[in-house]
Every structure is written in structure tokens, then in C-alpha cells.
Amino acid sequence: MQMRTEDLADGVKAVFLSGRMDNAGTQEIDLSFTALTATSKALIAVDLSEVSFLASIGIRTLVSSARAVANRGGAMALANPQPLVAETLMAAGIDSIIPIYTDMGEAGRELLAANG
Numbered sequence: 001m002q003m004r005t006e007d008l009a010d011g012v013k014a015v016f017l018s019g020r021m022d023n024a025g026t027q028e029i030d031l032s033f034t035a036l037t038a039t040s041k042a043l044i045a046v047d048l049s050e051v052s053f054l055a056s057i058g059i060r061t062l063v064s065s066a067r068a069v070a071n072r073g074g075a076m077a078l079a080n081p082q083p084l085v086a087e088t089l090m091a092a093g094i095d096s097i098i099p100i101y102t103d104m105g106e107a108g109r110e111l112l113a114a115n116g
Contacts, residue, residue, distance in 0.1 A: 001026065052084070080101070
């Protein structure tokens, strides 16, 4: 599992994940992903377009990070999940906790609108 970040316009931080968010993959990014979300007030859009599999441990990482950033006055959104990943997120009801958008542009705009 790989993670890279990029600062977008208006202070939105983009996080691009790629690989499998299974036990091994999630452990590879967990510390850096948690540090990014738990230590600051930020607007974070997470691109899931290159995540091919999402296990319960990956869901836990996303939810706990979204709650951590919200506790600091920020917000997180997910963007562009592949069909299998989107199905997993919907089945788990994650869309009621973390908003899911079709692309990063929409996620960034909605984060800014909701928190601006």
C-alpha cells in the first residue's frame, strides 16, 4: 500500500492511496495516515481510485482518522472508489460517517463549502 499527499487549492489536502487496504497494506500506511489526520485541523480529500480492495481494518483506519480530524475542527471526504471498494463502503454504511464523492474536485469543493 502506498500513500502520497498533495496540497490543493484553498487549503484542501489530497491523500492518494494505492494498493490493497487489507491487514498488511493498512499497516504500511496506518502511522503516516493517522499522523496526517490526527494532528491538525484540516480538510482532507482521500482518493481511493487506486485502492483495489478494502478490508475491515482499512475501514477502521478511515473512520478513526475521519473522527480524529473532525474532533480538531476539520473534515474528511472520500473520492472515486473503484466499484468493489464503493460496494464495501456502502454495505458498511461508511457513507453516513464520511461523505463519498465521484471525484477529487467534487470532494474538495464540498469540503470547502461545508467548512468554509
